[in-house]
Amino acid sequence: MSFNSRLEKWHTNFPGTFAIFMVFTGFFCIFSARAHSQEKPSGKIIVFHAGSMAIPLENAAKQYEKSNPGTRILLEASGSRVGARKISELNRQADIFISADSQVITDLLFPDHASWSACFATNEMVIVFTETSRYSAELTKENWFNILSRPDVSFGMSDPECDPAGYRTLLLWQLADLHYRQTTESGESICKTMLRSCPSANTRPSSIQLLPLIESLWLDYCFEYRSVAEQHRLKYLRLPAELNLSDPALNSFYEQARIELRGNSPKSRNIITGSNIKYALTVPHNPPNPIGASSFAWFLLYGEGRKIMERHDQPLIEVSFTSADDMGEKR
Numbered sequence: 001m002s003f004n005s006r007l008e009k010w011h012t013n014f015p016g017t018f019a020i021f022m023v024f025t026g027f028f029c030i031f032s033a034r035a036h037s038q039e040k041p042s043g044k045i046i047v048f049h050a051g052s053m054a055i056p057l058e059n060a061a062k063q064y065e066k067s068n069p070g071t072r073i074l075l076e077a078s079g080s081r082v083g084a085r086k087i088s089e090l091n092r093q094a095d096i097f098i099s100a101d102s103q104v105i106t107d108l109l110f111p112d113h114a115s116w117s118a119c120f121a122t123n124e125m126v127i128v129f130t131e132t133s134r135y136s137a138e139l140t141k142e143n144w145f146n147i148l149s150r151p152d153v154s155f156g157m158s159d160p161e162c163d164p165a166g167y168r169t170l171l172l173w174q175l176a177d178l179h180y181r182q183t184t185e186s187g188e189s190i191c192k193t194m195l196r197s198c199p200s201a202n203t204r205p206s207s208i209q210l211l212p213l214i215e216s217l218w219l220d221y222c223f224e225y226r227s228v229a230e231q232h233r234l235k236y237l238r239l240p241a242e243l244n245l246s247d248p249a250l251n252s253f254y255e256q257a258r259i260e261l262r263g264n265s266p267k268s269r270n271i272i273t274g275s276n277i278k279y280a281l282t283v284p285h286n287p288p289n290p291i292g293a294s295s296f297a298w299f300l301l302y303g304e305g306r307k308i309m310e311r312h313d314q315p316l317i318e319v320s321f322t323s324a325d326d327m328g329e330k331r
Helices: 003-013 015-025 051-067 080-088 102-108 144-148 164-180 190-197 207-215 226-231 248-254 290-301 304-311 324-330
Strands: 043-050 071-078 096-099 116-121 125-129 155-158 221-225 235-238 258-262 269-273 279-282 316-323
Touching: 043 051, 043 080, 043 290, 051 071, 051 207, 051 226, 051 290, 051 304, 071 080, 071 290, 080 096, 080 102, 096 102, 096 290, 102 116, 102 269, 102 279, 116 290, 125 164, 125 207, 125 226, 144 190, 155 164, 155 207, 164 190, 164 221, 164 248, 164 258, 207 221, 207 226, 221 226, 226 235, 279 290, 290 304, 304 316
Parallel strands: 043 071, 043 096, 155 221
Antiparallel strands: 096 279, 116 279, 116 316, 125 221, 125 235, 258 269
């Protein structure tokens, strides 16, 4: 029986319980794992995930395998938009997909490839550097855009079409113009200066791939998530809350920034507006290991995996669910 068929059966057989879960969580998918808890997980569980989640997930996977003998978590990291397209365009199968931005799931996987998503984590955009980065002793929240745009300084970012950290960097630069209300030393806007000063050679498909360039001194700085900087024990500059996309109370300000990305077809476009960072996971349609998918998703959202992620510097939020039907109504 398929994963979605199990959910439909549970919904049909236990409508009262289903309604209660709808009230308290907004969706029912993960709870179906508990309804079938007598079936122990086994075999391979394939997880496509955001590169920034690598260290927390590696440690969570080790504990899960220890607690569930006979299982093996296969982790495959990439930029979140790349990971989603593995499913939607390359027709690759995964048991769980974890994105650094919940909108990746709604834009690229709903409704044909996934029916729901669960937001569970957050983050903060920072500027990463090392002790040998040029002018790092002078770097502050007020002058970073002038430091990074100096001719002898190099900085990098991830590809916005591949990775949420990339388009969040572009949003950050737009917000910097609104927040600081000043031009750079070159007389240009902050966003224009940053775009001009970051050549394509300094861009990588995933923000994680920038770290070797920082550590090898090929780059002086890069835009990255705070969790990643802390996991790798790298120095970083915290930016004002108005720029770092960490505060849901500032969403009305963040929403003033906007970019367009390629959609699900050559002519379609996804509109990305600024919002606080929210990571999400889903179980795609027809996972190869439905019992394992449900079990590991529960472990991450509500079980010991949640504590493990937090211990490895991944900031978490209360779990909240969105369904493809909800998004269809909004559209």
